[in-house]
Amino acid sequence: MDNIIISPSKYIQGEGALDNIGKYVSVFGGKPLAIADDFVMGLVRDRVDSSIAGEGLQVSFDKFNGECSRPEIDRLIEVCKTGGNDVIVGIGGGKTLDTAKSVAYYSKLPVVIVPTIASTDAPTSALAVIYTPEGEFSEYLLFPSNPNMVIMDTGIIAAAPVRTLVAGMGDALSTYFEARANGLSGKATMAGGAPTRSAQALAKLCYDTLIADGEKAKAAVESGVSTKAVENIIEANTYLSGIGFESSGLAAAHAIHNGLTKLEECHHLLHGEKVAFGTLTQLVLENASTQEFEQVLGFCRAVGLPTNLHEMGVEEVDDEKLMAVAEASCAEGETIHNMPFPVTAKSVFAAIKTAHRLGLK
Structure with missing residues (x-):
């Protein structure tokens, strides 16, 4: 390839x-x-x-x-x-x-x-x-x-609503982790081939920029000003994440986002808000280290991204509805099958429930 x-x-x-x-x-x-x-x-x-x-x-x-x-x-x-x-x-x-x-x-x-x-x-x-x-x-x-x-x-x-910049960070948050998973599986990326080292480097730079500047950028736009941190986050949300996901690959986080569109309670959420929870779920699915999960969870809390289903508008966690989300996430052709191990609706269901529990404050 x-x-x-x-x-x-x-x-x-x-x-x-x-x-x-x-x-x-x-x-x-x-x-x-x-x-x-x-x-x-x-x-x-x-x-x-x-x-x-x-x-x-x-x-x-x-x-x-x-x-x-x-x-x-x-x-x-x-x-x-x-x-x-x-x-x-x-x-x-x-x-x-x-x-x-x-x-x-x-x-x-x-x-x-x-x-x-x-x-x-x-x-x-x-x-x-x-x-x-x-x-x-x-x-x-x-x-x-x-x-x-x-x-x-x-x-x-x-000058746009603060929520939109934060949602962009949620979308960008998945870039590195999906790129990493796709690289391990060896599956073709959205660009139609194997990832280049430059694309993988951009995906990692995207994550590093979010961790370094995300909270500062949010504080700046909340204050009605633009700073170097804001400029960096705009580039991370758009260019670094865009090239990173497309040429390094999508995996579970975006597939879980797509599954979450089945929940009417989540229709008010922005794309990146659902992707952020999808990223937490992917990390559970792949049994990422506690240190890594806690860093991502802490980032989400710091900038105001949802970390559990309640924060996403789901007042009562219904197992039947969550299984429908998991099944949609695992539909034929979904990017979740780019993970470096077989994924089933049952395993996604378990990861969603676990991510929800870990994300409760």
């Missing part, structure tokens, strides 16, 4: 980067379609419009309706076709960005990704997570290439 690493063609990060979006988009086309939800439209539309118009481009905007689902993707493909757009610009959170990538893929157009939060590692990846219109996990959609460009305006991201 070949060693493969993949990444966006260009990654741009800096305060005020959005004001240069017209210059960046102009290399791909003259009629961009910008996709964003109502809130993001109100937040950035004037700046985007001004910058793109300043480059002589003709931009059109369309509202993202909230779920990265097949019906929403199909609707926007038709909008793009009717409008004669030649480049897709996705602005917002993970589901908006995954929708933009999907529309660009099916329309055979370049895509520019502009996150307004650092809540997931979705921006850099060559995949999208597709949900049902009701919000349950449906499938992974894999693309032949990563986004053409990712633009991170750290001023906007630092």
